Amino acid sequence: MVADLGFFALLTVFLLALYGCAAAAIGIWRRQPAWIGSARMATLLSFPLLTISALALIFSLINLDFNLEYVASVTSRSMPLYLRATALWGGQAGSLLFWSWLLSAFASAVMLRDWRRDRDLQPWVIIVCMVTLGFFLSLILFFENPFLRLWQGVTGTVWTALWQPAGAQPYAPIDGNGLNPLLRHPGMVVHPPLLYLGFVSFVIPFAFAIAALVTGRSDDRWIRLTRRWTLVAWLFLSLGNLVGSRWAYDVLGWGGYWGWDPVEIAAFMPWLTGTAFLHSVMIQEKRGLFKHWNMLLIILTYDLVIFGTFLTRSGVLSSVHAFAQSAIGPLFFLFIASTLIVSLFLLSRRWQQLKSETRMTSLLSREALFLLNNFLFVSILVICFLGVIFPLASEILTGQKVTVGPVYYETATGPLWAALLLLMGVAPLSAWRASTARTLGRAIWKPLLISLAVVLLLLATGMRNPGAILGLWLSAFVFLVTLYEFWRGAKARSSNRGENIVAAFWLLVVRNRRRYGGYIIHLGVVLIAIGVIGIEFFQLETQGSLAVGERLELGGYSMEYVSLAEFQTADGRLVDRAVVNLYKDDQFLRQLYPRRDFYFESQQPMNIPGLYSTIESDVYLRLVDWEPVSAQSATFKVYLNPLVNWVWMGGIVFMVGTLVAAWPERETVEMAAPARFRGRPAEARG
Amino acid sequence: MVIIFAESDISHMSKAKLLHPTTSSIGRNKFLIGGLVILAALLYLIISAAAAGAQFFYTVDELKARGSEAVGKPVRIAGAVLGDTIQYDADTLTLTFTIAHMPADTQLINDDGGLVAALDAAVADGSRNRLDIVYVGVKPDLLKNAAEAILTGELGENGVFYANELLLRCPTRYEEALPGQAR
Structure with a gap:
């Protein structure tokens, strides 16, 4: 019953999406606002209906309605409640539903804003959102329906169908397949939603960009309208990627957090174009430059989002043939190709109108450095994209599959990341329009000099790795420049207005949220960079078999094998858990409990490392093997990951910075005003 | 100026x-x-x-066909693990096992009846080309009979493949695409 309700709600939204597109189109064509109002209502209605659909699926998941094929494939009796509910995004069909639900939520939220100044844009925003929604819903309805039921015929064969086939009885397995144990981790509970939130919210700025292109509005209105959307989308995407790394670090058991896997890169690529976009729109707002470029970036981001959704949800990259065989592969490809072609066509039609209002004059000006920043991000994107399609392309072109591994990505992107760090230090100090080596030099020499002291310090401590020294020097440089910017701003404020320095500092940030929020993000990036340098260049590892009482040494730590116990848990695991004493310089620190869980249900083992985390490094201890029964000896693998926690700390700083930058400024005043005045002050200002 | x-x-x-x-x-x-x-x-x-x-991705047959020409060059290779051959010396962390040829082409795998059947067929068929593997490191949990091993390394003069990276793909019941577990 509940599932039927969910299915019909889904079907209704699909029809509504079709209707919404048509109504908006008629409204534009006949210039009748009533049609557009109707299209708006259809958009608004899609959200509650999809909520019903998603809730129906969640209800079925929680109640383990194994008659539904999807429920049987992603849940099992032994799974706790929260995992059953979050199995909504545990499989392809549910993920697509979740994706659509988010899109309907965002499209509805956009419809609720005040459109009086932007009436011409509204129908096009509706069309873009509804076309995207309709595409995803058609995939769900026709290819990946989570509401399909299992039926058993008289001969005992089981098949899936939506409605009861003649002579068949409903069938429900006694237990479901369950969720892959690797996904039963808090990181995996929040990682997909964060990523999807990021993915989906990028549809909104894209919709506004297309609306601006179609209606020929060449100003930066669409950018201003979607600035906060973009920031929030970008925040979710960043957090999604970071949480995913944390999951890999905790679960995959190879002591790392990022493996340049196509699935990871798929989520990373829209982040790259999104980051470039966030930077270059500032130049359009300030100087009227880069209009074509910004359009290109948002179009690319949108299609990379679709590509990413598709890639993370199917194994198509393993081979050309796998791609053709998955039912939705060619459809995704078709959708990406057609949206790309249509968008680029629209852009070409408006090419003349989108000419820059001014011209760049100096290679060292702030806008030129932003352009360079964009080049670098797009270059990294190109490298990633080539790497992802390399096996496919080589197989098509030469018949021989050639793959590229982490070495390719690291060598190719490494120098570009370093260049980006350098820019992050230089750009905030360069002036708009005209900036010469001399003016820039005057602004830069102080932080540069101090940062060189860091290099001397590193050399004095015996560090000789040129890559690491370069990276840490650049990190120090950016850090100092950023602090210097805060200091300069606060000092100027305090001497101009007579505020004390603390108040001046606070007001500086609060009054210029975008700028100083951006700087806080830069500080977060520096912390992440330091963490990455630490683990990339200085990770230590060792391994060995230890008898009870024996020790393994690594980087000043020693690990003593104490005992191992084997026991079963109520949720169907066989756990082998070792007890290891951790010492630093012969001083007892604590016990670590690396373990291996064997899931009976799926016959799959999972390794949970013993972790000792400090700001300086992580001791990451993995139980590899042991002598059965007696447990007189056991084999361990140990990683010492220096500075890895800086990555996660940087992530938090990064988040704070983005929130500061995205926090509403003027609108807060409007919200406080009585409802009937709402929106008017903004109109008066405009 | x-x-x-x-x-x-x-x-x-x-x-x-x-x-x-x-x-x-x-x-x-x-x-x-x-x-x-x-x-x-x-x-x-x-x-x-x-x-x-860049690494060429070969099947066992393709690697064998190249013979001595392939010795010493970094390549990737995939094959089905023969469970009986797995030996692990926990003291030296040396892992040895043998893989049997299996087709890389999904079309051929599907003709065999899917990945599971293709792996089983590769293990059961004694006439297929086989390749001995040596890998030093942690023994991955997923290493078992009829798993698909994807190895990066090079072929030695003695015809043994020395792997420095070992990834395993098990035919699971789960549909998600996950990054490889062991390396």
Whole structure:
């Protein structure tokens, strides 16, 4: 019953999406606002209906309605409640539903804003959102329906169908397949939603960009309208990627957090174009430059989002043939190709109108450095994209599959990341329009000099790795420049207005949220960079078999094998858990409990490392093997990951910075005003 | 420096521009050259990195067909693990096992009846080409009979494949695409 309700709600939204597109189109064509109002209502209605659909699926998941094929494939009796509910995004069909639900939520939220100044844009925003929604819903309805039921015929064969086939009885397995144990981790509970939130919210700025292109509005209105959307989308995407790394670090058991896997890169690529976009729109707002470029970036981001959704949800990259065989592969490809072609066509039609209002004059000006920043991000994107399609392309072109591994990505992107760090230090100090080596030099020499002291310090401590020294020097440089910017701003404020320095500092940030929020993000990036340098260049590892009482040494730590116990848990695991004493310089620190869980249900083992985390490094201890029964000896693998926690700390700083930058400024005043005045002050200002 | 102003530039020229006059054709060339330098650098980076990081992906048959020519070159290879051959010396962390040829082409795998059947067929069929593997490191949990091993390393003179990276793909009941577990 509940599932039927969910299915019909889904079907209704699909029809509504079709209707919404048509109504908006008629409204534009006949210039009748009533049609557009109707299209708006259809958009608004899609959200509650999809909520019903998603809730129906969640209800079925929680109640383990194994008659539904999807429920049987992603849940099992032994799974706790929260995992059953979050199995909504545990499989392809549910993920697509979740994706659509988010899109309907965002499209509805956009419809609720005040459109009086932007009436011409509204129908096009509706069309873009509804076309995207309709595409995803058609995939769900026709290819990946989570509401399909299992039926058993008289001969005992089981098949899936939506409605009861003649002579068949409903069938429900006694237990479901369950969720892959690797996904039963808090990181995996929040990682997909964060990523999807990021993915989906990028549809909104894209919709506004297309609306601006179609209606020929060449100003930066669409950018201003979607600035906060973009920031929030970008925040979710960043957090999604970071949480995913944390999951890999905790679960995959190879002591790392990022493996340049196509699935990871798929989520990373829209982040790259999104980051470039966030930077270059500032130049359009300030100087009227880069209009074509910004359009290109948002179009690319949108299609990379679709590509990413598709890639993370199917194994198509393993081979050309796998791609053709998955039912939705060619459809995704078709959708990406057609949206790309249509968008680029629209852009070409408006090419003349989108000419820059001014011209760049100096290679060292702030806008030129932003352009360079964009080049670098797009270059990294190109490298990633080539790497992802390399096996496919080589197989098509030469018949021989050639793959590229982490070495390719690291060598190719490494120098570009370093260049980006350098820019992050230089750009905030360069002036708009005209900036010469001399003016820039005057602004830069102080932080540069101090940062060189860091290099001397590193050399004095015996560090000789040129890559690491370069990276840490650049990190120090950016850090100092950023602090210097805060200091300069606060000092100027305090001497101009007579505020004390603390108040001046606070007001500086609060009054210029975008700028100083951006700087806080830069500080977060520096912390992440330091963490990455630490683990990339200085990770230590060792391994060995230890008898009870024996020790393994690594980087000043020693690990003593104490005992191992084997026991079963109520949720169907066989756990082998070792007890290891951790010492630093012969001083007892604590016990670590690396373990291996064997899931009976799926016959799959999972390794949970013993972790000792400090700001300086992580001791990451993995139980590899042991002598059965007696447990007189056991084999361990140990990683010492220096500075890895800086990555996660940087992530938090990064988040704070983005929130500061995205926090509403003027609108807060409007919200406080009585409802009937709402929106008017903004109109008066405009 | 030659100073050439375009008409439009003069009309809304600011004080800053008058003080630092650089614009028009010279300015444009500057950006063009800068762009070309960056493009060249990017191209160089990609090509050199691809040369360093690219690995041919062979099946056991393909590797055997290349014979001594393949010795000592970094390649990737995939095959089905023979469970009986797995030996692990926990003291030296040396793992040895043998893989049997299985087709890389999904079409052929599907003709065999899917990945599980293809792996089972590869293990059962004694006439297929086989390859001995040596890997030093942690023994992955997923290493078992009829798992698909994807190895990176090189073929030694003695016909044994020395792997420095070992990834395993198990036919699971789960549909998610996950990054490889062991390395």
